Amino acid sequence: MKKNLIKSLALVMAGIMSAGMLAGCGGKGDDVLTMATNATFPPYEFYENEKIVGIDAEIAEAIAGKIGMTLEIVDTEFGSIVAGVQTGKYDMGMAGMTVTDERKQSVDFTTSYATGIQSIVVKEGSPIQSLDDLAGKKIGVQQDTTGHIYAADEFGDEMVLPFNKGTDAIAALVSDKVDCVIIDNQPAKSFVEANEGLVILETNYATEDYAIAISKENTELLEKVNAALEELIADGTVETIINKYISAE
Numbered sequence: 329m330k331k332n333l334i335k336s337l338a339l340v341m342a343g344i345m346s347a348g349m350l351a352g353c354g355g356k357g358d359d360v361l362t363m364a365t366n367a368t369f370p371p372y373e374f375y376e377n378e379k380i381v382g383i384d385a386e387i388a389e390a391i392a393g394k395i396g397m398t399l400e401i402v403d404t405e406f407g408s409i410v411a412g413v414q415t416g417k418y419d420m421g422m423a424g425m426t427v428t429d430e431r432k433q434s435v436d437f438t439t440s441y442a443t444g445i446q447s448i449v450v451k452e453g454s455p456i457q458s459l460d461d462l463a464g465k466k467i468g469v470q471q472d473t474t475g476h477i478y479a480a481d482e483f484g485d486e487m488v489l490p491f492n493k494g495t496d497a498i499a500a501l502v503s504d505k506v507d508c509v510i511i512d513n514q515p516a517k518s519f520v521e522a523n524e525g526l527v528i529l530e531t532n533y534a535t536e537d538y539a540i541a542i543s544k545e546n547t548e549l550l551e552k553v554n555a556a557l558e559e560l561i562a563d564g565t566v567e568t569i570i571n572k573y574i575s576a577e
């Protein structure tokens with residue numbers, strides 16, 4: 329009887345001690361940095377086997393390492409990233425995301441780490457040869473991207489067909505459901521390489537800055553991520569990562 333009591337006391341003590349130790353370390357959960365992305369956007373984020381890889385994934389990994397956190401990437405619809413960051417569902421959004429005044433009303437952005445250019449992809453031999461030829465044409469875009477916003481503003485909502493993924497917009501071009509696709513230049517290049525008979529028009533539509541979105545409420549994280557990112561830019565890490573995925577022209 330006495331022996332049993334001592335035994336159970338010891339068990340209780342051990343339980344209390346390990347709970348205390350966990351609490352003392354803050355638990356693993358506190359150290360996770362969740363990044364929302366939309367992994368249909370090579371070379372910034374895409375799947376290689378079952379894993380999300382790309383420029384954003386690697387830069388985020390380097391940032392997490394610098395600030396002592398474990399990166400966890402969540403793949404979601406592009407259009408839900410800003411709201412998810414704003415409400416604290418994700419710590420940050422990194423998705424080749426363009427800094428826009430409208431998004432800035434909902435979230436803060438870090439220092440920019442890359443630039444993108446909106447490009448127009450058409451089929452080889454298309455009558456569309458420049459921006460001027462777009463009037464009256466069906467334009468494929470990825471839903472809620474800047475390409476979507478520009479196309480709708482300039483050519484009217486009824487001319488624009490939004491798709492969940494950039495790859496779906498390209499598939500629609502291949503099967504003649506749209507006449508062109510407006511999308512960022514690097515994914516455009518990847519998609520043109522992966523699909524025969526597509527070309528990118530020479531006209532550059534708009535140049536944009538990519539940055540990481542962080543909640544306006546989480547200024548502490550913004551400062552940490554910015555400090556880490558700025559170091560990674562200064563020491564050439566960001567450039568090395570970008571060059572790994574984008575061959576110099």
Ligand code: ARG
Binds near residue numbers: 427444474
């Ligand atoms: N740069 C464009 C934007 O911010 C497109 C980004 C799409 N990114 C993605 N991971 N699907 O709207």
